[in-house]
Amino acid sequence: MGGMxxxxxxxxNLSNGDLLEFLQQLADTDGSSSMPPAVLRxxxxxxxxxxxxxxDSLLPSQCALIVEELKQTSLCFQCAHGRxxxxxxxxxxxxxxxxxxxxMSSDCSTGLWHGLCRQELGLERAKRRLRMARSK
Structure with a gap:
């Protein structure tokens, strides 16, 4: 059979250091260790x-699924390496x-900037719109 x-x-390929690290882990835990660190890496x-x-290009449905699955993780804003x-x-x-x-005013009465304007906070905006609807 020849060769190592x-x-x-x-x-x-795992290195000698990876194997030694796992052996040390086994010694430290009396053989009840979890997955070897090198394998986890x-x-x-x-x-x-x-x-x-x-x-990467994704469909809207794929994006929605990813967001829902990220909500279930403990570290949803980073990968296993911290990226x-x-x-x-x-x-x-x-x-x-x-x-x-x-x-620009907050109600955009002077016009729009590239189609955008700053809106009031949700509740205040809803109250204003309700008042406007009632006055009609």
């Missing part, structure tokens, strides 16, 4: 690399400040 065999997990890496990446899983699409505070600098 190297432990391999999902195509990733490989699985985390494979899961991360196989995941949806920023820029972010979400990015802001727009900085609303900066957008509102820019609109304010252009002299």
């Amino acid at each position: 065999q190297v432990p391999c997990i999902l195509g990733v 490989v699985l985390n890496s494979k899961a991360c690399r196989g995941a949806i990446m920023f820029g 972010p899983t979400t990015i802001p699409l727009v900085n609303l505070e900066a957008l509102h400040e820019r609109i304010a600098k252009l002299g």
Whole structure:
């Protein structure tokens, strides 16, 4: 049979250090250890690399499913390596400040800025709309 065999997990060769780390873990826990750290690192890496990446095209239904599944996780804003899983699409505070600098009122009576205007908080806006509807 010749040659030395190297432990391999999902195509990733483990090092001598990985094996020693697991042996130390077994010694520290009297053999009742959980998954070897090297195996966990490989699985985390494979899961991360196989995941949806920023820029991937998704259907709206796929996006909705991802958001629902992320809600069920304990660390929904980062992957197993600590990388972010979400990015802001727009900085609303900066957008509102820019609109304010252009002299736009909160009710947009002076016009729109690229079709956008700052709205009142939900409850206040709802009360105002209800008053307007009753006065008609």
